[in-house]
Amino acid sequence: MPLRVIFIVTVISQLIAAVGLVGYLSFRNGQKAVSDLASQLRRELSARIERELQGYFAIPHDINRLNADAFARGDLDVIGGTRGESQLYQQIVVSPTIAFVYCGSEQSGEFFGVLRSPDDGSVVVSYGNAANQYLRNYYRLDVSGNRTFLLWQADTPFDARTRPWYRQAAASERAIWTDIYIAFTTGLPNITAALPVYDRSGRRLLGVCATDVVLPEEFRSFLRNLEIGQNGQAFLIDRDGDLISTSTDEPLMIGNGEDAQPLPAHESSNELVRESAQYLLSQFGSFDSIRGAQQLDFKQSGQRQFLQVVPFRDRYGLDWLIVVVVPETDFMAQIHANNRNTLLLCLITAGVAIAIGILTARWITRPILKISQAADRLAKGDQVESISPSPVTELDTLASSFNRMTGQLKSSFDALRIAEENYRSIFENALEGIFQSSPEGEFISVNPAMAKIYGYDSPQEMIESITNIGEQLYVDPEKRAEFKSLFVNQDKVQGFEYRCYCKDGEIIWTQIDARAVRDSAGNILYYEGLVQDITQRKQREDELRKQLEELKIEIDHKKREEEVATLTASTYFQEVKQEMAEVNLDEFWS
Known part of the structure; x- marks a missing residue:
């Protein structure tokens, strides 16, 4: 790979890796910050809702205690209906979340109370007793809480003792909350705080005082005003999963009148409320299984949703769940915008870096390329010109060194060429045979004298003809094995004699003086040595013998x-x- 490419790829890869890592860490830190922020927001919202609920649902019981005390003292005339409306009026005025304050008598089911008119919001006193045949009369109250004129009279008798709020409080003998129901005066879902009233001995039941809270209107306005991101929702459900209140505008009841039923949260028309309820059911099996505050998250339409559910309980029997859910996209919009800007800046930076890297690489690698090309020509034996100086200190030093090396190599090549010519002359004109052969039995090189000894016309012919020295050249193949075995413990063999075949099949005697050439590990690379024809000597020796x-x-x-x-x-x-x-x-x- 060219140095220029390596330089550019290395620089750009490091830059991209660094920018990518920084971007990734920034994104992950952003996500963590979002998770932390969402967690804090969920906790804060849940705490605010819980405080609001505590205040919202503590006031009715405080009012009941005041009215029960007044009932027991006689300041609140529940049986006769002649006095006490001013106290109830003040309670209605100072507590805008209260819809109806009243008491019922155990004596004959008498009823006395003050309510907000569902028509115009004015305050009205209502009572029913023996004087009006238990047909409740409704009087408008002035700003001082005094009766002004009769508005209307109910058509049917009313016995307070038959109402659920009365029966449940009397049976429990303590302050309670009733189940959610539809108020007959307003047609809206209500919940009632009820308190039994006893005489001063604490044994005889005088009646029950109660306070109605209209759930959807007052508390729902509080939930709507909460800042739950851009698309977040908060809602309140009971342990059966029915919606009690929500920050959405959908109706909380299914049906009308006495047939109306609470809307289950998992059937809500709001997708976020519905999916949150379904996720809680899938996680816990039932809403009754949720016993502590939980921070969870789930996917809706591929988007992450942060959810917190907190049980809300009081000592009077309320057991609900506060649910706050916030989409991650409400927090991630700015982070995504930052990521897009970061990506754009990274691309621009990478482009500028690539351009600078290419120019820098060309500037740096041009002298190196010249040296590389000169070295290649030098290796081929071509004439090489001197390398020009470079403005880069290291490259200038390299060029100077190369120029000196070129001069030294030229001198060395000339000397080597002379030595090679001398060696070649000796090799070609030697009277003795000179050879190199592999351990496998092939000749690597032979000189003309060697070829002549064996009757070949040229060294090349001999090299090509003999492919197995032990079988083709040796008359006695075991002598070849003996020759090789001599090199096991020594590197030289002198005066080794053996009979061999010539090209025409004639048998001659030769003598070898050879050495083994080994690699760094001690393995034999090849044999080289001198060969003499000693046939005549052998013949003379035979004659003398x-x-x-x-x-x-x-x-x-x-x-x-x-x-x-x-x-x-x-x-x-x-x-x-x-x-x-x-x-x-x-x-x-x-």
């Missing part, structure tokens, strides 16, 4: 003749001979 044998035979024959002559000339031999002559052979054998 024969002459010596014949001379030895002749010497032995003469020696025996001399020994025989000496023996026959001895006195002992003559005496034996005389005795033998005198022996009668016939008598001897008989």
